[in-house]
Amino acid sequence: MLALRLTxxxxxxxxxxxxxxxxxxxxxxxLLLCALGHALTHPDxxxxxxxxxxxxxxxxxxxxxxxxxxARADPGTRPxxxxxxxxxxxxxxxxxxxxxxxxxxxxxxxxALLGFLYLRGDLTGAPVDGAVSxxxxxxxxxxxxxxxxxxxxxxxxxxxxxxxxxxxxxPRPAPSAGSRRYGRFGAYGWGAxxxxxxxxxxxxxxxxxxxxxxxxPxxxxxxxPxxxxxxxxxxxxxxxxxGRAAGAAQADPSGALLTQASDxxxxxxxxxDGSAQDAxxxxxxxxxxxxxxxxxxxxxxxxxxxxxxxxxDTATRDAAPSAGVLLGxxxxxxxxxxxxxxxxxxxxxxxxxxxxxxxxxxxxxxxMEESHRVGRPLGVVCAxxxxxxxxxxxxxxxxxxxxxxxxxxxVVVAGCTVATLLTxxxxxxxxxxxxxxxxxxxxxxxxxxxxxxxxxAGALLAVFGPLTLVVAQLASLPLAR
Numbered sequence: 001m002l003a004l005r006l007t008x009x010x011x012x013x014x015x016x017x018x019x020x021x022x023x024x025x026x027x028x029x030x031l032l033l034c035a036l037g038h039a040l041t042h043p044d045x046x047x048x049x050x051x052x053x054x055x056x057x058x059x060x061x062x063x064x065x066x067x068x069x070x071a072r073a074d075p076g077t078r079p080x081x082x083x084x085x086x087x088x089x090x091x092x093x094x095x096x097x098x099x100x101x102x103x104x105x106x107x108x109x110x111x112a113l114l115g116f117l118y119l120r121g122d123l124t125g126a127p128v129d130g131a132v133s134x135x136x137x138x139x140x141x142x143x144x145x146x147x148x149x150x151x152x153x154x155x156x157x158x159x160x161x162x163x164x165x166x167x168x169x170x171p172r173p174a175p176s177a178g179s180r181r182y183g184r185f186g187a188y189g190w191g192a193x194x195x196x197x198x199x200x201x202x203x204x205x206x207x208x209x210x211x212x213x214x215x216x217p218x219x220x221x222x223x224x225p226x227x228x229x230x231x232x233x234x235x236x237x238x239x240x241x242x243g244r245a246a247g248a249a250q251a252d253p254s255g256a257l258l259t260q261a262s263d264x265x266x267x268x269x270x271x272x273d274g275s276a277q278d279a280x281x282x283x284x285x286x287x288x289x290x291x292x293x294x295x296x297x298x299x300x301x302x303x304x305x306x307x308x309x310x311x312x313d314t315a316t317r318d319a320a321p322s323a324g325v326l327l328g329x330x331x332x333x334x335x336x337x338x339x340x341x342x343x344x345x346x347x348x349x350x351x352x353x354x355x356x357x358x359x360x361x362x363x364x365x366x367x368m369e370e371s372h373r374v375g376r377p378l379g380v381v382c383a384x385x386x387x388x389x390x391x392x393x394x395x396x397x398x399x400x401x402x403x404x405x406x407x408x409x410x411v412v413v414a415g416c417t418v419a420t421l422l423t424x425x426x427x428x429x430x431x432x433x434x435x436x437x438x439x440x441x442x443x444x445x446x447x448x449x450x451x452x453x454x455x456x457a458g459a460l461l462a463v464f465g466p467l468t469l470v471v472a473q474l475a476s477l478p479l480a481r
Contacts, residue, residue: 025108062416090168105155297339304331340379389472
């Protein structure tokens with residue numbers, strides 16, 4: 001009920017994005033039903049029917065990808081302060097997002113079923129004649145379990161992907177499961193800072209505290225323990241890090257040594273420029289680097305092109321694209337999706353190279369910050385454009401016509417990827433709203449912000465455009481022979 005109310009109260013842009021999810025789900029469901037109809041019409045060709053069903057994985061993956069992007073950009077299901085008090089914590093909001101996605105996809109599946117029944121003539125009594133009549137299973141009864149299973153595939157996969165993506169995560173770092181550490185003699189505990197060899201007996205480690213306690217006047221003997229502990233803590237804090245380890249022995253006025261357990265927090269280390277850094281990890285707020293997956297993306301892309309080349313060499317000329325070609329395109333798409341954030345990050349670095357001005361510096365920093373949001377959809381769009389170029393090259397070489405089902409599949413995949421990229425761009429724009437407002441308050445002209453946006457778009461086009469052409473050319477070579 002809450003998901004229905006949030007769906008009704010959403011803004012127009014959110015409703016349009018959900019309508020896109022429903023449309024993509026309708027197209028994917030119709031293709032799945034057509035694969036079922038082909039299997040019923042041609043029971044003697046199970047291989048061709050299985051290949052049609054396997055090719056439905058591309059629009060299914062594109063629909064799920066769009067559903068996840070729409071769910072992430074939905075402002076009505078984002079965690080806000082105070083919602084946990086009324087039972088709307090991160091887990092409940094995740095469930096609401098998954099339910100809303102399932103409703104949108106189910107609406108599309110129902111529309112696909114109605115369209116399929118209309119073409120079969122079950123609703124009007126007159127079937128439609130044309131190129132799709134061979135996959136409608138005319139005159140045969142549709143198995144209800146198979147129909148329900150195929151139509152429930154898109155809502156189930158989309159809602160599961162949304163729940164997995166938006167699952168609550170603990171922002172606190174996981175506690176280290178390190179072994180028990182031992183400091184100086186007698187200091188036994190879980191101290192995070194290990195003392196170096198000889199820290200206890202280092203020259204001058206106890207000299208300052210002993211001299212301070214010896215020079216204390218005898219009249220202050222009543223408050224000696226308190227003053228000794230205060231002077232010991234003051235001397236310990238005044239010494240630089242590394243000059244004396246945590247937990248060194250102190251001396252009281254009576255000459256006895258007062259030991260102090262190792263501190264559970266590691267001391268701060270000072271680098272060359274005098275800035276203190278925590279020894280446990282990087283300083284919070286440091287921008288993350290998204291170039292770590294770039295080599296893996298290139299490797300997966302190369303493997304995909306190799307698989308596609310091998311499948312194109314072994315296939316006959318008049319046969320339809322085999323499952324090996326589908327696997328090669330899937331690996332190529334995965335490789336470009338993995339390499340997209342790294343390439344976007346490198347675009348930002350290249351914009352800031354060689355004495356950058358304010359405009360290039362702003363555009364480069366924004367690209368580096370948004371590489372994890374925009375880079376992966378850009379890589380997927382690059383892969384889809386490469387596949388479209390390869391298909392067009394194959395069409396020109398063989399002079400074959402694509403059927404209506406191929407056109408529907410291509411429209412679903414291309415529309416979902418482009419819509420996902422636009423949704424990610426809108427999400428990134430909303431994420432930097434505070435930064436944009438701060439720049440405007442500081443006096444930055446709006447033309448500068450628009451010029452920075454145009455510069456970012458040009459840099460991405462200059463990098464991903466040639467990459468798309470190269471991948472498309474390499475992918476079309478084995479298919480055109």
